[in-house]
Amino acid sequence: MYFYRLMDRIKNITIVGTGNVGSHLAKSFSVSKIKVNGIFSRNSENAQSLANTFKTDVIERLDSIKKTDLVLICVPDDVIIEVIKQLPKSLPVAYTSGSVKLDELPKRDRLGVFYPLQTFSKKRNLYISNVPFLIESDNNEFGERLFQLAEQISSKVLYADSNDRYQLHIAAVMVNNFTNHIYDLADEHVKSNDLDFDLLIPLIKETVDKLNTLSPFEAQTGPAKRGDLNVINKHINSLKGETKDIYSLLSESILRKFGNK
Amino acid sequence: MYFYRLMDRIKNITIVGTGNVGSHLAKSFSVSKIKVNGIFSRNSENAQSLANTFKTDVIERLDSIKKTDLVLICVPDDVIIEVIKQLPKSLPVAYTSGSVKLDELPKRDRLGVFYPLQTFSKKRNLYISNVPFLIESDNNEFGERLFQLAEQISSKVLYADSNDRYQLHIAAVMVNNFTNHIYDLADEHVKSNDLDFDLLIPLIKETVDKLNTLSPFEAQTGPAKRGDLNVINKHINSLKGETKDIYSLLSESILRKFGNK
Numbered sequence: 001m002y003f004y005r006l007m008d009r010i011k012n013i014t015i016v017g018t019g020n021v022g023s024h025l026a027k028s029f030s031v032s033k034i035k036v037n038g039i040f041s042r043n044s045e046n047a048q049s050l051a052n053t054f055k056t057d058v059i060e061r062l063d064s065i066k067k068t069d070l071v072l073i074c075v076p077d078d079v080i081i082e083v084i085k086q087l088p089k090s091l092p093v094a095y096t097s098g099s100v101k102l103d104e105l106p107k108r109d110r111l112g113v114f115y116p117l118q119t120f121s122k123k124r125n126l127y128i129s130n131v132p133f134l135i136e137s138d139n140n141e142f143g144e145r146l147f148q149l150a151e152q153i154s155s156k157v158l159y160a161d162s163n164d165r166y167q168l169h170i171a172a173v174m175v176n177n178f179t180n181h182i183y184d185l186a187d188e189h190v191k192s193n194d195l196d197f198d199l200l201i202p203l204i205k206e207t208v209d210k211l212n213t214l215s216p217f218e219a220q221t222g223p224a225k226r227g228d229l230n231v232i233n234k235h236i237n238s239l240k241g242e243t244k245d246i247y248s249l250l251s252e253s254i255l256r257k258f259g260n261k
Numbered sequence: 262m263y264f265y266r267l268m269d270r271i272k273n274i275t276i277v278g279t280g281n282v283g284s285h286l287a288k289s290f291s292v293s294k295i296k297v298n299g300i301f302s303r304n305s306e307n308a309q310s311l312a313n314t315f316k317t318d319v320i321e322r323l324d325s326i327k328k329t330d331l332v333l334i335c336v337p338d339d340v341i342i343e344v345i346k347q348l349p350k351s352l353p354v355a356y357t358s359g360s361v362k363l364d365e366l367p368k369r370d371r372l373g374v375f376y377p378l379q380t381f382s383k384k385r386n387l388y389i390s391n392v393p394f395l396i397e398s399d400n401n402e403f404g405e406r407l408f409q410l411a412e413q414i415s416s417k418v419l420y421a422d423s424n425d426r427y428q429l430h431i432a433a434v435m436v437n438n439f440t441n442h443i444y445d446l447a448d449e450h451v452k453s454n455d456l457d458f459d460l461l462i463p464l465i466k467e468t469v470d471k472l473n474t475l476s477p478f479e480a481q482t483g484p485a486k487r488g489d490l491n492v493i494n495k496h497i498n499s500l501k502g503e504t505k506d507i508y509s510l511l512s513e514s515i516l517r518k519f520g521n522k
Contacts, residue, residue, distance in 0.1 A: 177483035179440040184477035216445035222438035
């Protein structure tokens with residue numbers, strides 16, 4: 001039985017898409033001695049560069065892929081269907097999207113989800129070992145194989161259905177995309193006043209470290225939590241444009257949450 | 262000269278206000294062997310409790326304080342003036358607010374600012390040694406003394422005028438109060454779907470760790486950065502109330518920033 005499972009493991013992977021997710025996963029597999037045996041990208045330069053890095057071939061046409069343990073699709077959501085339709089029916093396929101539900105895609109024998117709940121930037125190295133991977137497939141055996149694959153690069157692997165994954169993706173957009181954009185607006189604000197964003201780093205780190213011991217609700221501080229409308233209005237009157245709108249909306253939301261409005 | 266400075270150091274402090282800031286600073290001074298020689302609070306129970314902790318006296322009336330190297334005011338912004346007016350003119354005074362400018366307060370011989378750029382919660386222990394302290398006073402000698410005092414508890418002390426401190430406070434509200442509130446809304450969102458907020462922690466930590474090597478602008482990822490309007494609209498249609506409004510406004514702001522709108 002154990003031997004059977006070993007035989008069945010995904011040992012080589014063809015990667016479609018060379019964006020942030022594709023290139024990070026290629027690297028993680030490679031580090032874990034799982035062979036990347038082909039790279040496809042609409043951008044042939046990216047494909048060649050990644051293929052060189054992992055000493056593998058560029059795939060010219062999706063319908064020409066012959067044999068691989070897995071085709072892993074790492075492309076924008078609205079291109080996934082198009083890619084799947086071009087892949088030979090016999091090939092096992094997984095995709096890495098948070099918000100595309102399994103039943104939105106054309107049925108296949110072996111189709112699954114391999115979703116890393118993380119933010120990936122090409123310029124940034126990342127320890128993937130604590131990234132949660134959410135796995136889903138209608139084919140239990142194939143789902144197990146994807147689960148095993150994820151376990152080879154991460155210690156946090158779990159099954160999640162399309163709706164759970166979707167709701168987590170929404171939350172991920174909030175806690176990553178939105179908070180990072182707020183850092184960006186704060187960076188603009190301090191720079192426009194000839195001040196150094198680095199002064200805010202200890203505060204930014206403590207904001208996150210607090211979550212080790214407090215819930216976000218318990219951790220809340222600041223003028224809106226205290227109901228200090230003088231400070232809030234003073235700040236709003238000093239701001240303009242989007243930053244002003246965002247300051248107002250978020251302050252109102254905190255005021256309401258803490259019964260100050 | 263050095264001896265003169267040593268003689269001049271602030272060696273004991275009377276603290277007015279027993280909220281998050283007052284109680285954290287009292288503890289930090291105490292750890293650094295700077296005596297807390299009196300506690301005043303409108304809430305006499307809090308005052309007694311903090312006075313017990315630091316083996317000091319409760320101050321019953323502000324106008325009765327006789328001798329102290331510093332009165333440190335840690336009260337809400339709109340109460341600072343009222344407190345200062347009651348303090349005997351001879352006493353050196355500093356306050357801990359980000360947004361109250363020095364020239365908004367009644368003039369005194371020794372009046373200054375001792376502002377920690379950090380989020381403090383009573384239930385949370387904190388290493389104060391890397392918290393930036395912003396110091397200001399019209400009296401240079403007194404400003405130096407406040408600077409020295411801050412250096413005894415933190416390695417990041419700087420002079421900043423009222424406007425710089427004010428602009429940094431606005432940015433601090435953004436990077437702490439607002440991002441924490443977004444964590445809170447995400448927490449609500451995942452809980453209402455019977456999912457575990459802890460799954461988002463690696464993503465939250467990486468969002469901050471990215472700032473070690475990338476600017477927030479470079480670190481941005483997600484549907485709005487990519488201009489993926491399908492995903493954005495799908496998410497917006499799944500949300501309601503404030504979370505929906507905040508999702509929309511922040512997505513629009515990111516779309517614009519990256520030229521997708």
